[in-house]
Amino acid sequence: MAQESSINTASRRTRILNNHLVQYPSKPTSCLQSNSCLSYTPPESTESFGFDIKEMRKIVDFHNLEDRDWLFGVIKQGRVFNGKERGGRLFVSPDYNQTMEQQREMTMKRIEYLLERGAFDGWLTKKGVEAELKKLSLLEVIQIFDHSLSVKIGVHFFLWGGAIQFMGTKRHHDKWLRDTETYAMKGCFSMTELGHGSNVRGIETVTTYDSKTGEFVINTPCESAQKYWIGGAANHATHTIVFSQLKINGVNEGVHAFIAQIRDVNGNILPNICIADCGHKTGLNGVDNGRIWFDNLRIPRENLLNLVADVSPDGQYLSAIKDPDQRFAAFLAPLTSGRVTIATSAIYSSKIGLAIAIRYALSRRAFSMTPNGPEVLLLDYPSHQRRLLPLLAKSYAMSFGGNYLKMLYVNRTPESAKTLHVVSSAFKAIFTWHNMRTLQECREACGGQGLKTENRVGHMKGEFDVQSTFEGDNNVLMQQVSKALLSEYVAAKKKNKPFKGLGLEHMNGPVPVIQPNLTSTTLRSSQFQMNAHCLRERDLLNRFAAEISLYQSNGESKERAFILSYQLAEDLGRAFSDRAILQTFLDTESNVSAGPLKNVLGLLRSMYALICLEEDAAFLRYGYLSTDNAAAVRKEVTKLCRELRPHALALVSSLGIPDAFLSPIAFNWIDANSWSSAQQ
Numbered sequence: 001m002a003q004e005s006s007i008n009t010a011s012r013r014t015r016i017l018n019n020h021l022v023q024y025p026s027k028p029t030s031c032l033q034s035n036s037c038l039s040y041t042p043p044e045s046t047e048s049f050g051f052d053i054k055e056m057r058k059i060v061d062f063h064n065l066e067d068r069d070w071l072f073g074v075i076k077q078g079r080v081f082n083g084k085e086r087g088g089r090l091f092v093s094p095d096y097n098q099t100m101e102q103q104r105e106m107t108m109k110r111i112e113y114l115l116e117r118g119a120f121d122g123w124l125t126k127k128g129v130e131a132e133l134k135k136l137s138l139l140e141v142i143q144i145f146d147h148s149l150s151v152k153i154g155v156h157f158f159l160w161g162g163a164i165q166f167m168g169t170k171r172h173h174d175k176w177l178r179d180t181e182t183y184a185m186k187g188c189f190s191m192t193e194l195g196h197g198s199n200v201r202g203i204e205t206v207t208t209y210d211s212k213t214g215e216f217v218i219n220t221p222c223e224s225a226q227k228y229w230i231g232g233a234a235n236h237a238t239h240t241i242v243f244s245q246l247k248i249n250g251v252n253e254g255v256h257a258f259i260a261q262i263r264d265v266n267g268n269i270l271p272n273i274c275i276a277d278c279g280h281k282t283g284l285n286g287v288d289n290g291r292i293w294f295d296n297l298r299i300p301r302e303n304l305l306n307l308v309a310d311v312s313p314d315g316q317y318l319s320a321i322k323d324p325d326q327r328f329a330a331f332l333a334p335l336t337s338g339r340v341t342i343a344t345s346a347i348y349s350s351k352i353g354l355a356i357a358i359r360y361a362l363s364r365r366a367f368s369m370t371p372n373g374p375e376v377l378l379l380d381y382p383s384h385q386r387r388l389l390p391l392l393a394k395s396y397a398m399s400f401g402g403n404y405l406k407m408l409y410v411n412r413t414p415e416s417a418k419t420l421h422v423v424s425s426a427f428k429a430i431f432t433w434h435n436m437r438t439l440q441e442c443r444e445a446c447g448g449q450g451l452k453t454e455n456r457v458g459h460m461k462g463e464f465d466v467q468s469t470f471e472g473d474n475n476v477l478m479q480q481v482s483k484a485l486l487s488e489y490v491a492a493k494k495k496n497k498p499f500k501g502l503g504l505e506h507m508n509g510p511v512p513v514i515q516p517n518l519t520s521t522t523l524r525s526s527q528f529q530m531n532a533h534c535l536r537e538r539d540l541l542n543r544f545a546a547e548i549s550l551y552q553s554n555g556e557s558k559e560r561a562f563i564l565s566y567q568l569a570e571d572l573g574r575a576f577s578d579r580a581i582l583q584t585f586l587d588t589e590s591n592v593s594a595g596p597l598k599n600v601l602g603l604l605r606s607m608y609a610l611i612c613l614e615e616d617a618a619f620l621r622y623g624y625l626s627t628d629n630a631a632a633v634r635k636e637v638t639k640l641c642r643e644l645r646p647h648a649l650a651l652v653s654s655l656g657i658p659d660a661f662l663s664p665i666a667f668n669w670i671d672a673n674s675w676s677s678a679q680q
């Protein structure tokens with residue numbers, strides 16, 4: 001309780017706020033009435049926008065705008081979404097001041113609310129491109145509100161539900177999909193173990209088959225085999241997908257997936273199963289991550305997800321794919337959805353950060369440039385522009401990359417499986433790294449205000465950090481990208497055939513030449529920009545292949561040669577991603593007719609292309625750019641910052657994030673911090 005002071009207690013009022021007794025005087029002190037105080041001026045009038053922000057939003061959000069707006073409205077209206085008025089505006093945001101247990105329960109309450117309003121209708125029972133796009137758009141909206149909520153929903157629908165849909169067959173679909181969609185049961189996904197995360201093939205859980213009873217028997221043979229980090233396992237999940245080695249007649253047939261019930265309808269843990277909590281995390285505490293041990297758990301034979309392999313009632317292992325490597329790849333192929341949703345979610349998160357930081361920078365002033373002159377808006381400092389506007393251009397570029405990835409995913413065919421695997425791995429890594437970097441820059445750009453949880457930016461760093469680790473560690477994913485590019489290279493050279501696929505067709509043409517003295521006009525031409533990106537990718541792929549080959553000719557195994565060439569592999573993975581993203585930007589731009597919108601897209605595209613050139617040391621290291629040209633690139637980026645500055649508000653207003661999902665410092669932060677506001 002607050003200490004009694006000498007101030008007349010009668011002049012104080014008291015109230016309970018967050019369980020603390022708060023005391024404050026009944027009227028403001030004189031300084032609050034002084035004329036010398038700053039007054040808030042809104043950034044700019046919406047009439048000054050140089051392009052149509054509604055049209056831009058259509059390009060950026062790309063699909064299901066009405067569905068998105070419907071769900072934003074549903075969330076704004078729901079009491080469980082913790083709406084609060086600040087500075088005369090409504091903001092919705094989870095209460096991160098709650099305990100871990102309370103946050104987990106609120107996550108479930110929010111799911112129930114959304115379920116009652118039909119938000120998940122058709123998520124697993126409707127098929128086709130439209131249904132899939134709608135589902136992706138609604139998950140993006142949910143994530144804009146809270147990452148825990150979207151992860152909890154994502155685990156249930158995309159991991160548990162997705163495994164049944166894509167690794168199972170009709171018997172599993174008939175039995176589980178409808179109940180999953182209605183939450184009659186709650187699913188989780190047990191792949192990771194204490195001892196093995198990225199290396200899924202190394203997991204130690206063992207499943208055998210008992211032909212006398214027609215059951216599989218699942219065991220956790222040692223502590224390192226305990227399932228770890230399983231989202232939903234600690235409190236709520238009733239069922240799980242268990243990834244395990246399958247041993248049939250003493251032969252290990254490799255990793256397979258099984259359905260197991262872990263709790264009864266009342267939430268009691270079933271016999272032969274032990275569950276413990278992973279505990280408090282640096283973020284994402286609305287998700288109940290748990291650990292699971294299996295002790296001779298028996299499940300029916302039919303619970304093997306048998307799209308790729310099966311076991312007959314008398315215990316024979318059956319699979320059309322004989323090669324264990326190919327079988328393992330076929331098992332995991334359907335799980336791409338996680339990478340797709342994480343990639344696009346990361347970009348929405350960076351957009352929230354940028355919308356808040358840029359709006360704040362358009363109303364916050366600091367220092368003056370002349371003695372006794374007015375203080376200067378943060379975004380009028382060239383340094384502040386340089387910190388935020390290239391990140392904004394990258395977020396736009398990655399939005400277009402994300403849209404391409406989603407279309408690739410919803411229209412997937414066996415022929416596009418490789419491209420989908422490579423692009424989703426590359427974009428998941430690049431977008432999530434970009435998001436963390438953006439949030440940190442935005443946090444700092446907001447100064448101390450960036451550290452207030454209600455202002456979102458700082459807090460989101462902890463909430464989204466995990467994206468670089470789960471659903472494929474970013475570094476491991478980037479290795480896979482380079483490996484895939486290398487195998488394309490080796491195949492093309494071996495067969496002496498042109499490159500086809502993964503956007504590598506540029507390797508068939510002549511080597512692009514970068515002229516010695518780059519002018520502003522050249523730097524802004526899409527042809528130069530694409531040439532520079534292709535040159536880097538092409539050269540790095542050649543170098544990578546040559547280095548691997550050299551290691552191998554010196555007696556190293558293929559695997560070790562790859563590990564030793566990790567630096568080129570990393571550079572190549574980034575070069576592939578940047579070039580692929582630039583291509584999606586150009587494709588997007590080509591669908592826009594000439595006018596102010598296309599002009600500003602051109603500025604953003606040039607900024608994206610040039611900042612990639614400036615940030616990757618490979619351009620200087622391998623001499624794709626001379627030092628003079630590198631200096632010209634840097635100068636052009638500064639010019640682009642100046643040219644984008646007048647569009648900054650319009651650009652962040654086109655990102656498809658309603659005001660209620662931003663934060664008080666994005667608007668009238670003086671009113672939001674007024675004395676009267678503190679008393680509400």
Ligand SMILES: Cc1cc2nc3c(=O)[nH]c(=O)nc-3n(C[C@H](O)[C@H](O)[C@H](O)COP(=O)(O)OP(=O)(O)OC[C@H]3O[C@@H](n4cnc5c(N)ncnc54)[C@H](O)[C@@H]3O)c2cc1C
Pocket residue numbers: 155189190191192194195196197198199228229230231281284289466469470471472473474475476
């Ligand atoms: C909040 C949270 C929720 C999760 N939810 C789930 C879930 O619901 N279900 C589930 O099954 N799992 C879940 N996971 C687990 C997640 O998928 C794993 O953490 C992830 O796969 C990484 O595994 P790991 O933690 O064992 O790290 P490791 O694989 O041990 O990696 C540690 C480090 O080593 C590096 N490294 C690994 N291999 C190589 C290599 N070959 N070369 C160079 N460097 C390498 C990595 O880059 C990384 O930096 C979750 C994790 C978290 C944190």
